[in-house]
Amino acid sequence: MSDLDDFKATYFDECSELLNELEEQFAAIEAGERDSDRLNAVFRAIHSIKGGAGAFGFSALVGFAHAYETLLDYVRDGRVELTDDVCALCIRANDIIADHVKAAQSGDVLDADYGMEEKERFDALARGEAADDDETGGESIEEFDIDFTPVMVNLDAVEEVAEAPAAEDAFDTAPLQPETGHWEVTFTPHRALFERANDPLLLFRELALLGQMHTRAVLGEIPPLANFEPFAVYCTWEISIVSPTVTEAAIREVFEFVEGDCDITVTQVGAPAAAAPVAKAAPAAAADDGLDLLALADDEVGVPAAPAAKAAAPKADAAAQDKFEEAPGLSFSELAETMAPPPKPVAPPRAKPAAIAPAAAPAAEGEDHGTRAVGVQSIRVDLDKVDRVVNMVGELVITQSMLTQQMDETLRARYTELVRGLEVLAQTTRGLQDSVMAIRAQPVKSVFSRMPRLVRELATKTGKKIKLETIGENTEIDKTVIEQLSDPLTHMIRNSADHGIEQPDVRLGRGKSETGTIRLSAEQAGGNILIIVEDDGGGINRERVLQVARDKGVIPPDTNPTDEQIDQLIFAPGFSTAAEVSDLSGRGVGMDVVLSNIKKIGGSVHVRSSTGKGTRMTLRLPLTLAVLDVMLVKVGDSPYVVPLSSIVETIQVSRASFERVPSGGQVLQVRGEYVQVIDLAKRFDMKSQTDQDSRFVVLCEAEGSQKVALIVDDIIGQQQVVIKSLEENFERVEGIAGGTILGDGNVALIVDVQGLKTQLIHKNAA
Amino acid sequence: MEALNLRDDMGENSAIAAHNSMQLIAFSIGEQTYGVEITTVREIRAWNGATPLPNTREFVRGVINLRGTIVPIFDLRARFGDGPTSPTKNHVVVVMSVGDKWVGILVDAVSDILTVSREDIHNVPEGNSVDTELLNGIVTHDSRMVGLIDLHAVVSGAKLDG
Structure with missing residues (x-):
C-alpha cells in the first residue's frame, strides 16, 4: 500500500466520523437546539470533508460540499434563516455528501447531476437573501451559483491512472464564470523556503481555491547537469488566477507563511482574458526535499521546456523520482481527465463492491438514511481505554499462572478435568494477551522512516559517503516503546556516522568501498525486539576510549577493563571521545541518553566492535511494557x-x-x-x-x-x-x-x- | 437562558446548604476522636497487613493492594508522635482521596458518622505545633471533642530525608 492509499484510508475513516457527527448535530438542531455551536460544528465537519476531498481530487464532492458550505456560512451569520425547510435541505445534503464520499471510496462515479437540485436550492437560498441584503456588496453570489471547479494541482494521483476509467473532463463541462478579475502572479521560491519545509504544492492548492488558476513553470534557469547544485532552486512559476471575487490581498494571504522566502509579484491584468481551458494549465512541480530531484529528472528525460507533470507527495524523496520516471510525459490534462468522474447520463449508479470498501452497501437514492454510513475499517480509541484492557489482561495472565502453579502432582492426578480446563484457560489467556498487545503494537517503520533523512544530512555535514539500509521495518513493537525509540536511534546513527564511518579517502586506503553503510534492522527474538545499528566503519578506538574514560574520571585510573567493558564505556554519562565537539555529536551527551532511555523502557544496549571492520550496537527491547x-x-x-x-x-x-x-x-x-x-x-x-x-x-x-x-x-x-x-x-x-x-x-x-x-x-x- | 439561570440558582442553594453543615466520618485513636469529611472517604477496610516501604518515615506503614492499585498506608497514631500502632484484625484502614491520590490511614476503629455545622468548627488553639499542623479545626459533638484531620498535612513529609 502506498503512502497515498494510507492517507486516503485515514481520510475515509475521518469522513465516516464526521458524517456521524453531522447526523448527531442535525438531530439536535431538528429537536430545536439551534445554537451557533452546533452550526459551527456542522460547518467544521463539512469543511474538513471538503478539504480532504480537494487534496485527493474528488472534484464532485468538493463542488457539492463547497455549495453546502456557502449556505451554512450564510445561515451562520444570519443571512439565511434556519427554517425547518432549510434544516430538511441540510439533512438531505448530508446524505448526498455521504453518497459522494462513498462513491469516492469505492471508486464509483455518481450521476453528473446528482445533487444538482439541492445545490440549486442552496444557491437560490443564498441569492434570495442576498437580493435583500445590500451589504453583500462585492461578494457576488455568482460564485456560488456555479459548479465549483477546483483546479487539480495535486498530481499525487498518478497512480490512479490504472484505477480510474478515462473520462470526460468535468472541468470542461463546468459553466464558465463571467470574469471580473484576472491576476498574474510570479512566484520565485528561495532556497530558504524549502529549507523551512514549505511546499509550493500546498500554496498552489490554496491558490486554486481562489478561482481558476493556471500555472507555468519557468525552467529556463536550470543549468546543465554538470553545474547543477542540488540544493539550489532554479524554478519560477507564473500563475494566473481568474476569479470574479479574488483580491490582491487574498492572493498575498496565500503566500503569507513564506513571505521573505520567495519573490512574489501580483498584478491585475486589465481585461479579463478568455478563460483558458483549465486542462491546459501547467501543473505545479514541487518536491519537498528538493526541487533538484524533479529538475534533474527533467534533464534526464530531455523535456526541460515542457511543464512537467510531477507528483510530489509530502514525503516524496526517491520514490517521487521513480514515480516521475514512470510517467514522464503525462500532461496535466491527461491526469485531470483520469481523475475526474465521468458523467454517466443513464441510471443512478450503484456502488460496486469494491476492494477498498467491501462493506459499502449499494445505496438507493435518498430513502435509506440508515445505511448511509461509510464503511469503517478502523476505529480510534482512547489510549487510556486500551491501557486499561492491557492492564487487566496482565492481571489475568498472572492469576492464571498462579492457578497453574497451585496444581501439584496429587491434584493433577485427581482432577484431570480441572487440569484440562486450566490448560485451555492458559491458552486462551495467552491468546488474549497477544491480541491485546497487538492493538498497542505499531511497526517500527514510523521511527525508521525518519532516519534516511538524518543520514543524508549527516553525510552532507561530515563530507562522508553514507548509505542507509533498513531491514525489518514492519516489525511491530509496543507504542510506548516506539515513542521512546526515536531519540536513542537518532543518537546511535549520529554516532555511527560521526565516529564510525571514515572519510572516503581513509576508507579507500583501508581497502573498503568509498561509501560507508549503516544498517538499521529490527527483528523479533523471543519475547524481545532487537534493534541493531551496524556500521562498516573503523570500529571503536579502544585505546582512546580508555584514555578518555580515565582522563574524565569515568573509571578509576588503575582498573583494567576488558575490551567488551571498554566498548560499553561509550554509554557512560559524560563520556565523549570526539577530539572536537562537532555539530553532530561529541558533546558528551548522546550515548548515555541512549542507555538511560532504553533502560527506562526495560531494555538493554550491547556494543560489539571490531577494529577496522565496524561497530554493531544492539538494543534489546521488551515486546511489551505491561508484563x-x-x-x-x-x-x-x-x-x-x-x-x-x-x-x-x-x-x-x-x-x-x-x-x-x-x-x-x-x-x-x-x-x-x-x-x-x-x-x-x-x-x-x-x-x-x-x-x-x-x-x-x-x-x-x-x-x-x-x-x-x-x-x-x-x-x-x-x-x-x-x-x-x-x-x-x-x-x-x-x-x-x-x-x-x-x-x-x-x-x-x-x-x-x-x-x-x-x-x-x-x-x-x- | 432562563433554564440556565434557574440551574445556577439551585447550584447556589445547594452550595449554601453544603456550606452550613458537613458530614464527618469519626474514628478513634486510643481515647481521642478524629474526623474527616465524608466526601473524601472512599472505602473502609479491616487491617490485613501491608508491605513495608523502605526509606520512609515511621508513620508510613507500607503499601496495600486496593483492587490492582498500590495505596500507601499512614499510621495516624505514629503520625501524631505516639509511636507505631500494633495493628490487629480489629484495626481499620480508612481509604481516602487526597488531591488526585488515594491514601489509607490506619486507625483503631471507626465510630460514627457525624453531621456538624460549619459554624461550630473552632480554630485549633495555638501552642502545640503538631496539633496546628495536622488539624484543620476542632468541633464539639455530644460533648466530645473531634479533631478535623488535615489530610494533606498528614501525608506530607513521608520520605526519610524530606
Whole structure:
C-alpha cells in the first residue's frame, strides 16, 4: 500500500466520523437546539470533508460540499434563516455528501447531476437573501451559483491512472464564470523556503481555491547537469488566477507563511482574458526535499521546456523520482481527465463492491438514511481505554499462572478435568494477551522512516559517503516503546556516522568501498525486539576510549577493563571521545541518553566492535511494557522482586566469603572478580535472619556492566508481574522502582538495582 | 437562558446548604476522636497487613493492594508522635482521596458518622505545633471533642530525608 492509499484510508475513516457527527448535530438542531455551536460544528465537519476531498481530487464532492458550505456560512451569520425547510435541505445534503464520499471510496462515479437540485436550492437560498441584503456588496453570489471547479494541482494521483476509467473532463463541462478579475502572479521560491519545509504544492492548492488558476513553470534557469547544485532552486512559476471575487490581498494571504522566502509579484491584468481551458494549465512541480530531484529528472528525460507533470507527495524523496520516471510525459490534462468522474447520463449508479470498501452497501437514492454510513475499517480509541484492557489482561495472565502453579502432582492426578480446563484457560489467556498487545503494537517503520533523512544530512555535514539500509521495518513493537525509540536511534546513527564511518579517502586506503553503510534492522527474538545499528566503519578506538574514560574520571585510573567493558564505556554519562565537539555529536551527551532511555523502557544496549571492520550496537527491547519477568525474593519477611533483565546469576555463598573493605562496605569474590555487596535487609532496614550460615546472593548487572551482589534472605522463583506505579498514590521511594501485586494479593516492591548502586557510590563518596 | 439561570440558582442553594453543615466520618485513636469529611472517604477496610516501604518515615506503614492499585498506608497514631500502632484484625484502614491520590490511614476503629455545622468548627488553639499542623479545626459533638484531620498535612513529609 502506498503512502497515498494510507492517507486516503485515514481520510475515509475521518469522513465516516464526521458524517456521524453531522447526523448527531442535525438531530439536535431538528429537536430545536439551534445554537451557533452546533452550526459551527456542522460547518467544521463539512469543511474538513471538503478539504480532504480537494487534496485527493474528488472534484464532485468538493463542488457539492463547497455549495453546502456557502449556505451554512450564510445561515451562520444570519443571512439565511434556519427554517425547518432549510434544516430538511441540510439533512438531505448530508446524505448526498455521504453518497459522494462513498462513491469516492469505492471508486464509483455518481450521476453528473446528482445533487444538482439541492445545490440549486442552496444557491437560490443564498441569492434570495442576498437580493435583500445590500451589504453583500462585492461578494457576488455568482460564485456560488456555479459548479465549483477546483483546479487539480495535486498530481499525487498518478497512480490512479490504472484505477480510474478515462473520462470526460468535468472541468470542461463546468459553466464558465463571467470574469471580473484576472491576476498574474510570479512566484520565485528561495532556497530558504524549502529549507523551512514549505511546499509550493500546498500554496498552489490554496491558490486554486481562489478561482481558476493556471500555472507555468519557468525552467529556463536550470543549468546543465554538470553545474547543477542540488540544493539550489532554479524554478519560477507564473500563475494566473481568474476569479470574479479574488483580491490582491487574498492572493498575498496565500503566500503569507513564506513571505521573505520567495519573490512574489501580483498584478491585475486589465481585461479579463478568455478563460483558458483549465486542462491546459501547467501543473505545479514541487518536491519537498528538493526541487533538484524533479529538475534533474527533467534533464534526464530531455523535456526541460515542457511543464512537467510531477507528483510530489509530502514525503516524496526517491520514490517521487521513480514515480516521475514512470510517467514522464503525462500532461496535466491527461491526469485531470483520469481523475475526474465521468458523467454517466443513464441510471443512478450503484456502488460496486469494491476492494477498498467491501462493506459499502449499494445505496438507493435518498430513502435509506440508515445505511448511509461509510464503511469503517478502523476505529480510534482512547489510549487510556486500551491501557486499561492491557492492564487487566496482565492481571489475568498472572492469576492464571498462579492457578497453574497451585496444581501439584496429587491434584493433577485427581482432577484431570480441572487440569484440562486450566490448560485451555492458559491458552486462551495467552491468546488474549497477544491480541491485546497487538492493538498497542505499531511497526517500527514510523521511527525508521525518519532516519534516511538524518543520514543524508549527516553525510552532507561530515563530507562522508553514507548509505542507509533498513531491514525489518514492519516489525511491530509496543507504542510506548516506539515513542521512546526515536531519540536513542537518532543518537546511535549520529554516532555511527560521526565516529564510525571514515572519510572516503581513509576508507579507500583501508581497502573498503568509498561509501560507508549503516544498517538499521529490527527483528523479533523471543519475547524481545532487537534493534541493531551496524556500521562498516573503523570500529571503536579502544585505546582512546580508555584514555578518555580515565582522563574524565569515568573509571578509576588503575582498573583494567576488558575490551567488551571498554566498548560499553561509550554509554557512560559524560563520556565523549570526539577530539572536537562537532555539530553532530561529541558533546558528551548522546550515548548515555541512549542507555538511560532504553533502560527506562526495560531494555538493554550491547556494543560489539571490531577494529577496522565496524561497530554493531544492539538494543534489546521488551515486546511489551505491561508484563515484566522477575525473580521473586524475600528480604526480611517482605517480598521483593528483581527484574530478570538485570540478573546475571543467583548463588548461595557462605558468610565467610564476604570480605570487608576499608570504606566499611563488603565485597564478594565471584569467579575471580570482586563485586560490591548490598545487603538489602540492612539497606531497607528490615529484620533478617542474619544468623544463618549461608546467604542467598542475587548477582546483578548495573550500568556500564558493573556488577553488584544483592544479599537476600530467600529466593522464591521466577514469575511474570505487572508493574504498578508507586508514584500514582504516593511518591518515589529510593531504591524502589515500583510495585507489583503478587498472586496472593500482596504487594511486592521492585528493586531498583541501578538506583541502589548509584546510592552506594554517593554514600562512599560522602 | 432562563433554564440556565434557574440551574445556577439551585447550584447556589445547594452550595449554601453544603456550606452550613458537613458530614464527618469519626474514628478513634486510643481515647481521642478524629474526623474527616465524608466526601473524601472512599472505602473502609479491616487491617490485613501491608508491605513495608523502605526509606520512609515511621508513620508510613507500607503499601496495600486496593483492587490492582498500590495505596500507601499512614499510621495516624505514629503520625501524631505516639509511636507505631500494633495493628490487629480489629484495626481499620480508612481509604481516602487526597488531591488526585488515594491514601489509607490506619486507625483503631471507626465510630460514627457525624453531621456538624460549619459554624461550630473552632480554630485549633495555638501552642502545640503538631496539633496546628495536622488539624484543620476542632468541633464539639455530644460533648466530645473531634479533631478535623488535615489530610494533606498528614501525608506530607513521608520520605526519610524530606
